[in-house]
Amino acid sequence: MNRQKLSGVKDNFLQRRYGVRLGRRxxxxxxxxxxxxxxxxxxxxxxxxxxAQSRLPNSESPVQKKTVxxxxxxxxxxxxxxxxxxxxxxxxxxxxxxxxxxxxxxxxxxxxxxxxxxxxxxxxxxxxxxxxxxxxxxxxxxxxxxxxxxxxxxxxxxxxxxxxxxxxxxxxxxxxxxxxxxxxxxxxxxxxxxxxxxxxxxxxxxxxxxxxxxxxxxxxxxxxxxxxxxxxxxxxxxKWSNEFDKSQTATLPFYLASGQQKQHPMMSQDGDYRYQENDQFQAVSLPYGKDGKVSLYIFLPKQNSNLKTFYQSLNAENWENWMAQFRKREGSIRLPKFKxxxxxxxxxxxxxxxxxxxxxxxxxxxxxxxxxxxxxxxxxxxxxxxxxxxxxxxxxxxxxxxTSAAPPTEPFKMIVDRPFFCAIRDNQTGSVLFMGSIMEPQ
Known part of the structure; x- marks a missing residue:
């Protein structure tokens, strides 16, 4: 299909999809x-x-199969x-x-x-x-x-x-x-x-x-x-592929970088996750939706390390290497609710x-x-x-x-009770949509 036809298809597609204001949250x-x-x-x-009026895609439209x-x-x-x-x-x-x-x-x-x-x-x-x-x-x-x-x-x-x-x-x-x-x-x-x-x-x-x-x-x-x-x-x-049970959320200590601790609501869950662990950190992927095409990635430095040390190795090359090392593992995760x-x-x-x-x-x-x-x-x-x-x-x-001019086989336990790095990644394309350093959950 030539570029002119492609442009026409795209315009028709956008006209159909952007014709309705989306009201849901x-x-x-x-x-x-x-x-x-x-x-x-x-x-x-x-x-x-x-x-001048904003127009948003109609979320009720069926998802089209990605072919690009x-x-x-x-x-x-x-x-x-x-x-x-x-x-x-x-x-x-x-x-x-x-x-x-x-x-x-x-x-x-x-x-x-x-x-x-x-x-x-x-x-x-x-x-x-x-x-x-x-x-x-x-x-x-x-x-x-x-x-x-x-x-x-x-x-x-x-x-x-x-x-x-x-x-x-x-x-x-x-x-x-x-x-x-x-x-x-x-x-x-x-x-x-x-x-x-x-x-x-x-x-x-x-x-x-x-x-x-x-x-x-x-x-x-x-x-x-x-x-x-x-x-x-x-x-x-x-939504999480597997939502956290609210009854399992409990107020427990979170340890700040200063060594102080604060009592904070912590969510808990057991299951099978994409996970990896090395001398530096534990990392887990928490997927959204049915197919897990988008995930929240949590990187928790080991007790003998910290985020400052972790960030010395955080770059695009290492990120891609880490993404390839996640493997399915049974385990438990404790994660702070944070804002x-x-x-x-x-x-x-x-x-x-x-x-x-x-x-x-x-x-x-x-x-x-x-x-x-x-x-x-x-x-x-x-x-x-x-x-x-x-x-x-x-x-x-x-x-x-x-101008003026080879991981262990026993179930893992990951307790995110200290500062951590997180990122939201589209697993289909590899695009990192958001990333953050959480020093103190609020």
Whole structure:
């Protein structure tokens, strides 16, 4: 089938699926927001406008069989970027607070931004996002295919990805940039009067709707030189394949890194799990849904070790090796119910990863407009894990403004009563959707 026919099939598919607002509660959400400012004022093309109202896939539609193979280069790039970003954030926190991010959401938002980068700025972003060796068409096509694979992996696990672009009605943008984001990222393009006092509320309401109320505000106010927002939102609803029995939940000690202990609700369960153990850690995969295509992975350092030591070996290469070493084992798991939120500015982390030029006067986003540079990248998240499953949300705001110019066979026992690392992974594609460092469950 040629590309034109494929595009037509995709458009018809999206029109059918995105025609209904979804009202049911989601259990996992991530949102990324990209904000742009450009010089000059002229009317945006009317054919790039879209309804300002949020539209979500109809969860009642039957899950279609996945026939597209994931591009392992893109998945590997996203995971590598995600672990690098996570490592940089850990440096700033000094292991004293919970860290929880959505690397997939940040990567998608920056990939949409990448479509407007040129010259050395584009090269710097490619290095940071681990996209070297992939041309723009390959990157965009891979994201389009990955979206189809990730969405709705199981009857009891719903995952949807939505993108939108909010443009100042008095500003013009490169049509190719808008078209690529519409065609490959299915971005809804909306023309908006940024001088209207209600403009931030319109955008924030979209984010609120698309994170089921967990992220209520991503735009405090719109500055005079800010004229474009790109927003990515990821939603996930998943029940455990085997829910924890609430009657088995008991208040027991959790030991903090300081050596102190706190009494905390701990969930318990016995069964067969994908599990591995070595001198460093115990690790278990807790699947969602009937087929376990998505799992929560828990990595617990051994008693004679700690998370700081574990993080020294946490990278994309080791992660893939670890994923291959999980084996079915009988055992028991004790896991804290936990809830945490996280708020961080990503500027320093992204600069440390090689994107410094994108924040400077030398930034080149000619693919979008003139005289652009990133001014701030904000990331907010929320996560809650309980007996039924997982609830989480994340929002990332990127503001661009004007420039001046052989294991044992006996049953294992895993008691997660001290700081641990966790990640939510799509096992079908290998994409790491969320990852976190839980120092103290709340």
């Amino acid at each position: 989601y259990v996992l959400a991530a949102a990324s927001v990209v904000l742009f400012g450009v010089l000059g004022c002229s009317q945006i093309n009317s054919d790039t406008s879209a309804m 193979n994931p591009d392992t280069k893109l998945v590997n790039a996203n995971n590598k970027f995600g672990f690098k970003l996570f490592s940089e954030l850990l440096k700033n926190e000094n292991g004293e607070k919970n860290v929880f991010v959505s690397p997939s959401s940040v990567a998608i938002a920056l990939a949409m931004t990448y479509n407007g980068a040129s010259g050395s700025t584009q090269k710097a972003m490619a290095r940071t996002l681990e996209l070297q060796g992939m041309n723009l068409l390959e990157i965009n096509s891979s994201y389009a295919a990955l979206k189809k694979l990730l969405e709705n992996p199981d009857a009891n696990v719903q995952l949807t990805i939505a993108n939108s672009l909010w443009a100042n009605q008095n500003t013009s943008f490169q049509s190719d940039f808008l078209k690529r984001n519409k065609d490959f990222y299915n971005a809804q393009v909306t023309s908006l009067n940024f001088q209207d006092a209600e403009a931030p509320n319109i955008i924030n309401n979209w984010v609120k709707d698309n994170t089921q109320g967990k992220i209520t505000k991503i735009v405090e106010q719109i500055q005079p030189d800010q004229v474009l927002f790109l927003i990515n939102a990821i939603y996930f609803k998943g 945490t939120d996280y708020d961080v500015t990503l500027n320093d982390a992204l600069k440390a990863l090689g994107m410094g030029e994108a924040f400077s006067n030398q930034a080149n986003f000619a693919g979008i407009g003139k005289n652009l540079a990133i001014s701030q990248v904000k990331h907010k998240t929320f996560v809650e894990v309980n007996e039924e499953g997982t609830e989480a949300a994340a929002a990332t705001s990127v503001a661009i403004t004007l």
